[in-house]
Amino acid sequence: MVTAEIAVALPALVLVTAFSMWGVTAASVQVACTDAARSGARAAARGEALPAVEAMVVAALPAGAQVDVRRDAAISLVEVSVPVSPPGHTNVLPLTVQAEARAATEPGANATRS
Template identity: 45%
Template sequence: MRPCERGADRGFVTAESAVVLPVLVLFALALVWALLVAAVRIQCVDAARTGARAAARQDPPDAVLEVTRAAAPSGAEVTVGRSGDQVRVVVVARPPALHGLPFEVREEAVAWAEETVESVEADP
């Protein structure tokens, strides 16, 4: 058996590191971006729920929009609507990084209007 020649193996670690390091950096960036998307999604859910509660209490439309936008991520689109006995709030936002990707976070909350809940509870 021949002894291992150190000269033949020279540079392999450097070459392997040069290939693996960019992959690890891209993986780390993908993880950070996923965390940012999750944070935006949580903010959108909270904003939609807050807006739906305010709309269900029959707050003025301007106040509902103001409360929802305060809880939403910056630059988010807020839509408030009513369909029969239900109020619906939709919050759409883009994640803060990589604006070039066609990716949006859309969350929606629905609540019963309070005058409807009172009339349903009063009926035997």
Template identity: 45%
Template sequence: MTAEAAVVLSVLVAFTMALVWGLLAVAAQIQCVDAARTGARAAARQDPPEAVVRLTREAAPGGATVVVAREGEQVRVTVTARPPVLTGLPFEVREEAVAAAEEALGDREEGP
């Protein structure tokens, strides 16, 4: 009876740890989504690049990398992070957000 209890207990502990890690990974993914959207909105408003990166990092999980790129009339913000806890695993969450760049006041053409 003791051997069976030890096996069942170890399986339950492993299952609980996997469940907690999965929830942390989902939480990190949601933070990446929010951070990428925040950064894309800031970049679309023509905020300075360092301000966009700062705003995005504030909303992202700790240690996340942020890449901001402009592609024609669109801005793209990519946030990549490793979920907390089991950091030794080669697993990361990544999210991108794209927004249309807004026209700056100085860029408007004056009418006749």
């Protein structure tokens, strides 16, 4: 009788473990996105070239990340979006983890640096 109960419970346990690991992965990607966006916003606010800032942010993120870097005279903004695929070959859509960071643009930083 115990064997039948284990046979029913084991797939459920594997499924719960897999989706729990997906949650942990998503949380880890969220932390990476937030850190990369903050670093990028600070670099853009200092006046770094926007393509260099975008390259720096993309390098710190998992593959498939989308990065948008903008700067005006007042605010430097970095937006990051990364899809996190579910475990295995399921029909569940990937989670999209997003982060945004803003920093006050320093005076004179709006000019493009070489």
